[in-house]
Amino acid sequence: xxxxxxxxxxxxxxxxxxxxxxxxxxxxxxxxxxxxxxxxxxxxxxxxxxxxxxxxxxxxxxxxxxxxxxxxxxxxxxxxxxxxxxxxxxxxxxxxxxxxxxxxxxxxxxxxxxxxxxxxxxxxxxxxxxxxxxxxxxxxxxxxxxxxxxxxxxxxxxxxxxxxxxxxxxxxxxxxxxxxxxxxxxxxxxxxxxxxxxxxxxxxxxxxxxxxxxxxxxxxxxxxxxxxxxxxxxxxxxxxxxxxxxxxxxxxxxxxxxxxxxxxxxxxxxxxxxxxxxxxxxxxxxxxxxxxxxxxxxxxxxxxxxxxxxxx
Amino acid sequence: xxxxxxxxxxxxxxxxxxxxxxxxxxxxxxxxxxxxxxxxxxxxxxxxxxxxxxxxxxxxxxxxxxxxxxxxxxxxxxxxxxxxxxxxxxxxxxxxxxxxxxxxxxxxxxxxxxxxxxxxxxxxxxxxxxxxxxxxxxxxxxxxxxxxxxxxxxxxxxxxxxxxxxxxxxxxxxxxxxxxxxxxxxxxxxxxxxxxxxxxxxxxxxxxxxxxxxxxxxxxxxxxxxxxxxxxxxxxxxxxxxxxxxxxxxxxxxxxxxxxxxxxxxxxxxxxxxxxxxxxxxxxxxxxxxxxxxx
Numbered sequence: 001x002x003x004x005x006x007x008x009x010x011x012x013x014x015x016x017x018x019x020x021x022x023x024x025x026x027x028x029x030x031x032x033x034x035x036x037x038x039x040x041x042x043x044x045x046x047x048x049x050x051x052x053x054x055x056x057x058x059x060x061x062x063x064x065x066x067x068x069x070x071x072x073x074x075x076x077x078x079x080x081x082x083x084x085x086x087x088x089x090x091x092x093x094x095x096x097x098x099x100x101x102x103x104x105x106x107x108x109x110x111x112x113x114x115x116x117x118x119x120x121x122x123x124x125x126x127x128x129x130x131x132x133x134x135x136x137x138x139x140x141x142x143x144x145x146x147x148x149x150x151x152x153x154x155x156x157x158x159x160x161x162x163x164x165x166x167x168x169x170x171x172x173x174x175x176x177x178x179x180x181x182x183x184x185x186x187x188x189x190x191x192x193x194x195x196x197x198x199x200x201x202x203x204x205x206x207x208x209x210x211x212x213x214x215x216x217x218x219x220x221x222x223x224x225x226x227x228x229x230x231x232x233x234x235x236x237x238x239x240x241x242x243x244x245x246x247x248x249x250x251x252x253x254x255x256x257x258x259x260x261x262x263x264x265x266x267x268x269x270x271x272x273x274x275x276x277x278x279x280x281x282x283x284x285x286x287x288x289x290x291x292x293x294x295x296x297x298x299x300x301x302x303x304x305x306x307x308x309x310x311x312x
Numbered sequence: 313x314x315x316x317x318x319x320x321x322x323x324x325x326x327x328x329x330x331x332x333x334x335x336x337x338x339x340x341x342x343x344x345x346x347x348x349x350x351x352x353x354x355x356x357x358x359x360x361x362x363x364x365x366x367x368x369x370x371x372x373x374x375x376x377x378x379x380x381x382x383x384x385x386x387x388x389x390x391x392x393x394x395x396x397x398x399x400x401x402x403x404x405x406x407x408x409x410x411x412x413x414x415x416x417x418x419x420x421x422x423x424x425x426x427x428x429x430x431x432x433x434x435x436x437x438x439x440x441x442x443x444x445x446x447x448x449x450x451x452x453x454x455x456x457x458x459x460x461x462x463x464x465x466x467x468x469x470x471x472x473x474x475x476x477x478x479x480x481x482x483x484x485x486x487x488x489x490x491x492x493x494x495x496x497x498x499x500x501x502x503x504x505x506x507x508x509x510x511x512x513x514x515x516x517x518x519x520x521x522x523x524x525x526x527x528x529x530x531x532x533x534x535x536x537x538x539x540x541x542x543x544x545x546x547x548x549x550x551x552x553x554x555x556x557x558x559x560x561x562x563x564x565x566x567x568x569x570x571x572x573x574x575x576x577x578x579x580x581x582x583x584x585x586x587x588x589x590x591x592x593x594x595x596x597x598x599x600x601x602x603x604x605x606x607x
Binding site: 014016018021024025026027028029031032034035038039042089093094096101110112113116117119120122123124125126127128130131132173176180204205206227230233234235236237241261264265268280281284287291292295296299 | 332333335336339340342343344346347349350351353354356357360361364409412413415416417419420425426428429431432433434435436438439440441442443444446447449450451454470473477501502503504506527528530531532533534537538558561562565566573576577580583584587588591595
């Protein structure tokens with residue numbers, strides 16, 4: 001009798017413990033919901049007033065109380081695409097170097113160095129961008145690009161240093177650790193037998209990487225790149241500090257621009273009217289939805305890639 | 313006959329083989345170059361932060377309030393203190409919550425509900441930190457009608473949760489099933505087994521994850537801009553705006569005054585040293601723990 005009761009007590013303890021854990025864990029999906037709900041509620045005035053025009057007009061005039069986010073969306077998307085164009089190949093090759101080429105000892109140290117790129121705070125990248133990167137771009141890189149590739153509209157106009165190109169480069173640096181570490185995981189999960197099979201067919205070292213590793217891992221790499229994109233879209237401080245903060249839609253990469261996150265960071269202090277605050281919050285809501293979609297997409301790809309091969 | 317007259321085919325094979333070998337060699341160089349290029353920014357940032365930040369560090373930097381515009385001297389003592397306060401506040405919110413979610417996902421992680429929680433962890437980790445700041449602004453600052461240290465701490469605390477939950481889950485999953493079974497086999501209730509065998513046994517590794525996430529949020533700027541704001545004075549209560557090192561670095565970096573820019577570099581040096589040192593120490597500690605566990 002006694003023994004049975006005791007056992008029941010044990011089960012009670014387990015049940016309370018489980019409910020405690022579950023309760024605290026359920027706070028997280030709730031938090032996610034609350035974030036969306038509060039942003040929606042706080043930005044309701046502008047959603048109500050401007051509707052879809054908010055997304056598709058370019059006119060951002062806090063004095064005249066007219067708000068359209070198009071120029072900032074352009075800045076966000078273009079700077080992120082530059083970041084991907086520079087950062088993705090570098091990261092994928094770096095990941096290949098770490099998994100396929102480097103000895104495990106070298107890979108340990110080298111991998112640590114790449115990971116440390118992620119540890120540098122955004123604001124420090126911004127500081128470096130203003131005082132180190134931008135002068136280099138202004139004095140050396142942009143005049144050179146203008147001279148050699150100036151026939152393209154991308155590389156026309158006066159070299160400011162700060163601008164879309166600077167933002168893209170800083171973002172590229174910041175997403176390298178993300179894309180590299182995810183690609184590394186993807187490459188690691190490619191079965192060794194694939195590499196051996198390619199080698200047995202007489203493939204050279206690079207051909208092994210191309211046929212066995214890159215091709216098998218392509219879905220996962222895509223996922224890694226999209227994850228990097230998600231990170232670039234929402235990055236704030238470093239971009240705010242180097243993009244020049246002028247809401248232009250210009251074909252030239254040298255010209256200053258403004259992104260969705262940088263306009264929030266820049267105008268929070270001077271936003272006095274309720275509509276202006278609501279407009280900034282609505283930008284936050286758009287960013288939230290955008291990154292949510294992009295990251296869900298990336299997750300599907302990475303998940304599929306790791307599910308397809310390693311039967312874990 | 314074949315030996316004296318190489319056929320067209322074998323000649324072709326020879327040529328393509330040469331080309332393939334060349335391509336391979338070139339690609340090996342490309343891979344190494346990519347890695348080297350990727351690490352250039354790390355060294356460049358470190359070099360410039362040390363070179364420009366070191367002269368700015370002196371006693372005043374760590375003990376004085378910021379000087380008014382145009383006056384030389386002054387320091388970032390209030391920002392340093394503010395960052396410590398904000399991080400402590402964030403830890404009070406973020407560490408218990410994150411660890412508990414990690415335990416839940418590792419020990420009860422197979423249900424549909426757990427999949428939802430795991431998805432939420434991933435999504436929360438990917439939301440831009442400035443959006444978390446806006447959320448706290450709408451949640452706390454608008455109703456309270458003022459910027460406060462409390463709001464800043466809450467924003468940083470939320471940012472800590474997903475990283476801590478993830479690392480905790482991964483660490484606990486490393487513990488072999490037979491240890492759990494041994495515990496249960498002795499008649500220990502499951503909750504005791506989880507808390508006193510599983511969690512206690514990996515306390516060190518969990519602490520590592522926690523410390524890394526603390527180091528990360530200590531450098532966060534964007535979510536503090538419109539929650540904690542900044543302040544030129546000493547800490548005046550949690551319901552008041554509070555200075556923090558990253559926000560101060562930002563404000564000084566975009567200012568036109570050389571004195572302030574130099575202090576921004578000094579602040580960046582302090583921040584980077586803190587982040588690097590915690591990263592290196594925790595990693596070494598973790599590696600030693602892993603090494604002894606395996607051998």
